[in-house]
Amino acid sequence: MRTPMNLKLGSRKSALALWQTHHVADLLRAAHPGLSVEIVTMDTLGDQRTDVPLPSIGAKGLFTAELEEALATDAVDLAVHSLKDLPSTLPPGMRFAGAPKRASALDAFISTRYASFDQVPDGATIATxxxxxxxxxxxxRPNLNFADLRGNIGTRLEKLERQGFDGIIMAHAALERLEMDERVTSLLPPAEYVPAVGQGAIGLEAREGREEIDAILAPILDAPTMQAVTAERIFMRRLEGGCSVALGAYCVPADTPGQWTFHAWVSSPDGRQCLHEARTGDDPNALAHALVDDFLEQGARSILRA
Structure with missing residues (x-):
């Protein structure tokens, strides 16, 4: 099938989304000299509804549905997402096409009052x-108070100052990409605070039947990232998780060559009922399935539905 010389990338309009999309465009141009890459921007439901917490909206694909509509009509050839926003089960006709090299998957604590999250006193207010x-x-820390935090990266940082929060939690990768890494107070250790599925990775989505896209993407995809995020997405898909549940999965190469460590977490919204485990082995997908089986035996679905 003929490789198109003009490729349209669908993107949200936020600064972070555009950074990620331009990054993908640069990788593609470097891999395919002469390839023309155009960026098409649009708003998603998640961008439009910043006045309420995400779980209250009650819709799947909050940050992806509009981009998928453009894919379905070939208005764009690829949609570029933060992979943690891309549901593990996609609409008919859509597929996860891969990911370039992952950035930091960790969560970052940001505060103008405390040097680390451990210093935050009981009764303090954390926004997320x-x-x-x-x-x-x-x-x-069951004695903390919480405030909802929505909006783009700049808006969230402004709210920290304007609304007087004791701290906020954000994805480290977002701050790195927008050259705001100096705002990070401390990073939360992933063995204790397990990141979201796919956090730190860019997810590329394509329409089924566009096999020519795979040849274009092949040079920019990162094999270790793909192994890790594929396993994480298996974990989320089997537990029927999404953005509105307390579920984390983080697969990372272990110290021993050829080995992987998979950190898994599910809990009730109040954090009282919790399943948290890490396993090491040579097959990330097998680790994901084994952890799901173990969690299901321990009542993971009833915990997540609490």
Whole structure:
């Protein structure tokens, strides 16, 4: 099938989304001299509804549906997402096409009052828009207060100052990519605060039947990243997780060559009921399936539905 010389990338309009899309465009141009890459921007439901917490909207694909509509009509050839926003089960006709090299998957604590999260006193207010982050913090610090935090990266940092929060939690990769890494107060250790599925990775989505896209993408995809995020997405898909549940999965190469460590977490929204385990082995997908089986036996679905 003929390789198109003009490729259209679909993107959200936020600064982070555009950074990621331009990054993909640069990788593609470097891999295919002469390839013309155009960026098409649009708003998603998640961008439009910043006035309410994500779980309250009650819709799947909050940051992806509009981009998928453009894929379905070939208005764009690829959609570029933060992979953690891309559901593990996609609409008919859509497929996860791969990911370039992953950035930091960790969560970052940002504060103008405390030098680390461990210094935050009981009764302090932490702002986050993530159910997972809130539950993980509550599990260890049940006497904290929480505020919802929505909006783009700049807006969230402004709210820290303007609304007087004691701290906020954000994805480290987002701050790195926008050259705001100096705002990070400390990083949360992933063995204790397990990141979201795919966090730190860019997810590329394509329409089924566009096999020519695979040849274009092949040079920019990163094999270790693909192994890790594929396993994480298996874990999420089998547990029927999404952005609105307290679920984390992080697969990372272990110290021993050829080995992987898979960190898994599910909990109730208040953090009281929690399953948290890490396993090491040579097959990331097998680790994901084994952890899901173990978690299901321990009542993971009833915990997530609490």
């Amino acid at each position: 828009g993530s159910q997972r982050r809130k539950a993980q913090l509550l599990h260890r």
